[in-house]
Amino acid sequence: MNDLDALVTAVVDRLRTAFAAPAGAVATVEEYPRLRTKLLAPALLVDVADVTAAPDPGTDELALVVRLEAAVVLDRAPTAPGVSPERAALALAAAVAREVYAAGRFGVAASPARELRIEPGDFKPDVATYAVWVVSWVQEVRLGSSVWDGEGVIPTQVWAGLSPEIGLPHEADYVEVTR
Numbered sequence: 139m140n141d142l143d144a145l146v147t148a149v150v151d152r153l154r155t156a157f158a159a160p161a162g163a164v165a166t167v168e169e170y171p172r173l174r175t176k177l178l179a180p181a182l183l184v185d186v187a188d189v190t191a192a193p194d195p196g197t198d199e200l201a202l203v204v205r206l207e208a209a210v211v212l213d214r215a216p217t218a219p220g221v222s223p224e225r226a227a228l229a230l231a232a233a234v235a236r237e238v239y240a241a242g243r244f245g246v247a248a249s250p251a252r253e254l255r256i257e258p259g260d261f262k263p264d265v266a267t268y269a270v271w272v273v274s275w276v277q278e279v280r281l282g283s284s285v286w287d288g289e290g291v292i293p294t295q296v297w298a299g300l301s302p303e304i305g306l307p308h309e310a311d312y313v314e315v316t317r
Contacts (some may be wrong), residue, residue, distance in 0.1 A: 141247050141279040142189075142204060148244035149206060150184050156237045157182060157230075164230070170209065179268065180227075181211040182234060192278050199280035204248075208234050208273045209259050215267075223269035231256045231271035238275055249278040 146169065154167040165178040170185035185207050192201035210231040214223045235254050242250040252275065259272035297312040299305075 144246045179213040183209040197284040199282040210271045212269045227269040234273045251275040
């Protein structure tokens, strides 16, 4: 499992612990289903919305910015007099955002969640029958191993040069600084 898989799994696990029945009021907490399946609402569906490159950390790791989404899906059928499904979905989305904020790194090697947003969502299966709000955020993960993790060859000599007299043509001008 790479850090991206670990992050998604940790997000689903954290939200399931916080919101799933019987402790919470959410019937379904899982990754966004790729195949059309019957949905038991209310539901929280976690998905990776996109992945872009982050600035190179100089460690030989691939740094990625991952935008995650948690769709809060409620059935529009009235459940109680005076309770709007849209407002109930928004309230649950705000609680999910608070949980994401509190989780920070979700216990994996990732940056803390940032750029938190809550906005109305278009739920793909049948938007007319569901009230949907989407909580989105970004986190940075790094794939691969760092060359600075202390493993492997440790340098025994360090040489310094003064700019602009650097590089191979000026190799004789360098001074060893490890003595």
